Amino acid sequence: xxxxxxxxxxxxxxxxxxxxxxxxxxxxxxxxxxxxxxxxxxxxxxxxxxxxxxxxxxxxxxxxxxxxxxxxxxxxxxxxxxxxxxxxxxxxxxxxxxxxxxxxxxxxxxxxxxxxxxxxxxxxxxxxxxxxxxxxxxxxxxxxxxxxxxxxxxxxxxxxxxxxxxxxxxxxxxxxxxxxxxxxxxxxxxxxxxxxxxxxxxxxxxxxxxxxxxxxxxxxxxxxxxxxxxxxxxxxxxxxxxxxxxxxxxxxxxxxxxxxxxxxxxxxxxxxxxxxxxxxxxxxxxxxxxxxxxxxxxxxxxxxxxxxxxxxxxxxxxxxxxxxxxxxxxxxxxxxxxxxxxxxxxxxx
Numbered sequence: 001x002x003x004x005x006x007x008x009x010x011x012x013x014x015x016x017x018x019x020x021x022x023x024x025x026x027x028x029x030x031x032x033x034x035x036x037x038x039x040x041x042x043x044x045x046x047x048x049x050x051x052x053x054x055x056x057x058x059x060x061x062x063x064x065x066x067x068x069x070x071x072x073x074x075x076x077x078x079x080x081x082x083x084x085x086x087x088x089x090x091x092x093x094x095x096x097x098x099x100x101x102x103x104x105x106x107x108x109x110x111x112x113x114x115x116x117x118x119x120x121x122x123x124x125x126x127x128x129x130x131x132x133x134x135x136x137x138x139x140x141x142x143x144x145x146x147x148x149x150x151x152x153x154x155x156x157x158x159x160x161x162x163x164x165x166x167x168x169x170x171x172x173x174x175x176x177x178x179x180x181x182x183x184x185x186x187x188x189x190x191x192x193x194x195x196x197x198x199x200x201x202x203x204x205x206x207x208x209x210x211x212x213x214x215x216x217x218x219x220x221x222x223x224x225x226x227x228x229x230x231x232x233x234x235x236x237x238x239x240x241x242x243x244x245x246x247x248x249x250x251x252x253x254x255x256x257x258x259x260x261x262x263x264x265x266x267x268x269x270x271x272x273x274x275x276x277x278x279x280x281x282x283x284x285x286x287x288x289x290x291x292x293x294x295x296x297x298x299x300x301x302x303x304x305x306x307x308x309x310x311x312x313x314x315x316x317x318x319x320x321x322x323x324x325x326x327x328x329x330x331x332x333x334x335x336x337x338x339x340x341x342x343x344x345x346x347x348x349x
Contacts, residue, residue, distance in 0.1 A: 002293045004332045008313040011328070015089070015319035022180055023088045027315055032260015036253050040290030043266035047299035055345035064341045065334050069307055070155055070226050070247055070284060072127050075105025076334040077297060080326070081255075081288050081309035082109030082131035082157060085177055087116065088185025089319035097318055098124035100326035104334070109157055109309065112144065115187040118151035129228065131157040132219065134211045137204035142222050144191055149223040155247065156219050160211060161231030161258045213244040220245060228286070231258070233268040235275035238285075242276045248284035248306070249276060255289050255311050265289040266296075273304035294336025302347035 016024045030037040057064075067077045080101055087093035093116040094108065101108040101124070108128040110121055121128060130148035135141045145156055180186050189205055197205060216227045226247030231254065232238050238249050251265045251272050269287050276283045287300050288309035300308050310329065317325030341347065 002295075002336075004293050004336050007328060007332050008292060008316065011313065011320045011325055012316040014321070014325075015316040019088070019319055020181075020183070023085070023185060026085065026177065026180075027312065030256040030260070031258055031262075034256065035260050036258070036262045036264060037256025037290070040253060040256055040264040040266065041292065043264045044290040044292060044296040044299075047266065047296050049295060049298055049302070049340060049344050049347070051343045052345040057342050057345055061335075061338045064338050064346070067307060069107060069286075070228075072107065072154060074107055074127075074307070076330065077301060077307040077337065078104075078330055078333045079107045079286070079307050079309045080109060080314050080330075081311035082111040082129075082159075083311055083315050084111040084113035084188075085185040086111075086114070086315065086318060087187070088177075088183070089315055090322050091184065092116070092120075092322075095120040095124065096323050097314065097326050098122075098126045098128070100323040100330060101128075102126035103323075103327060104330040106330055107307075110148070110153070112159075113188045115185070115190045118148055118153070118191065122152040127154055129153060129155040129157050131159055131230070133159055134208045134215055135205050136208045137200055138208075138218075140192060140196060140200075140205055141208075143196055144189075145219060145223050145225075147191055149225055153225065155226045155228055156223060157228045157230050157250065158211075158215060158219060158246075159230045159254075161252065161254050162207070213240055216241065216244045216246050228284075232272060233263055233265070235271040238272040238275040239279055242279035242283045246283060248286060250309065251285065251287040251289075251305075252309075253289040266300075269300060269303050269305060277304070291333075294333055294338070294340045297333060297337040298340035298344060298347055302344075 065076050090096045098121050108126050111131050112133045130153040219227050228248040229241045229246045230250035231252050232249040251269045253262050265287050273285050284306040287305045291308045313329045317329045
């Protein structure tokens with residue numbers, strides 16, 4: 001067990017001790033029999049590096065960790081994935097997470113389903129990207145992304161995979177938040193007002209099933225923001241996204257919540273990088289779904305990823321210790337990746 005894994009296990013145990021079972025179960029839940037999630041953790045843990053010598057690694061820790069994403073300078077390649085129901089972890093939700101993200105010099109993904117107003121997230125000063133589920137009524141999606149852009153989001157993360165949680169999954173019970181007992185976290189799409197939703201057809205605010213490549217350009221045109229496509233695993237899809245104008249892609253299995261029998265993000269990453277670079281080397285690639293060590297981060301960078309996103313450890317950290325818990329996750333992973341880079345040289349491909 002790595003030092004970071006031990007920390008993450010402690011944070012999860014602390015969080016579970018405080019959370020209602022239905023909340024903890026939802027966060028931990030996985031698709032199918034949980035095999036994609038388990039195999040994702042295994043594949044990232046199995047990543048191996050070849051240490052280099054006489055490379056003159058004289059840069060400071062801060063210089064080794066520093067990177068940029070879509071031109072935004074950061075102090076770490078470890079980013080926080082967009083995750084909903086954060087107010088069930090802490091009363092301030094993403095606003096509390098953003099405090100730690102800002103202090104760490106990282107970047108925050110903000111979920112479509114956040115229950116925290118955009119301006120409360122933005123006040124911490126952390127750079128943030130807005131994650132987008134396209135809704136059946138496109139005018140509602142337009143309202144959401146335009147409000148996010150006005151509040152300071154610097155990119156849109158178009159999530160194109162779907163989640164299929166199995167109630168009996170080993171990771172936990174997949175009780176949808178809208179079906180939770182009364183309490184924080186039940187809210188969805190709180191950035192939409194009652195006026196937005198008035199006189200709409202039934203299902204207008206549910207996820208659209210007809211999202212195509214043209215959506216990338218539409219979102220960019222509506223907001224003037226770069227669009228990153230999340231949930232890409234197949235090289236052909238990655239190539240098509242790059243050709244359609246995506247600024248980046250996230251190789252992701254939605255934390256193993258998409259399909260139990262899916263390929264893992266670690267397995268898919270090299271092929272996606274090669275496909276994107278065959279179109280435009282300037283399109284950035286990111287990865288998530290099981291990264292739990294600095295060595296895994298360094299391996300992702302060596303494959304050509306620009307940065308990685310981390311999800312559940314941050315959520316558990318928020319629930320256990322608030323901003324301090326989130327900070328502990330980011331600090332531990334950043335320190336761990338610096339150690340790996342000192343041993344291997346700058347592995348960024």
